[in-house]
Amino acid sequence: MATVRVQHAAFDLGAEAALLAAGRTDVGGLASFVGLCRADDGLAALTLEHYPGMTERAIEAIAAEAEARWPLTGCTIIHRVGRLPPGEPIVLVLTASSHRAAALEACAFLIDWLKTRAPFWKREEFADGRERWVEAKAADDAAASRWDQT
């Protein structure tokens, strides 16, 4: 069962990774992805909005799909919401498995599907006062579609 949290507060990668290995000896590898707020084109901050209730359910469904496809011993997904200036972490995906391939592949799958299937929306705020909603990218759809099963 995955750990899923949507929160304003920052997360601690080391502490979350330690929790996935704590008290067990069958974990052979941990893989992690941390998404950060990048300062493109004078960006002052991103504000992330979500759909309370549906967002958590959608992430849990994505995590369940990863657990069905790979033999994971654990999985943690933390996504932040609210206003985040450049350099701040936005999202954490952690996977644990007995062997590295499952952990690495499941981690890549989870962030690709999160970007295209979890209800979050980013608004960009620039130093000159302009604001705009980030548009969905075809490249993200393409990255997610490589995990399609026929």
Place this chain on the structure above:
Amino acid sequence: MRILYFAWVRQKVGRAEEEVAPPPEVTTVAALVDWLAAQSPGHADAFANRRTIRCAVNQEFATPDQAVAAGDEIAFFPPVTGG
């Protein structure tokens, strides 16, 4: 029927949520969008380009032909951009 709006759809409609009672012939997401778009200039603006709007019925992604009924929670929003 409880309608929720997110991101720029919320800004264009001018509210985050509303209770509505559409007429009985409104039985699908597509028909609901047509009905909502006629409710105010803000609604019309939000639903002007249907291809840019996504929908969820009772917190599950939905297609335009999906059925809707009284008591449902229906959300409209742009394509997602998290991660």
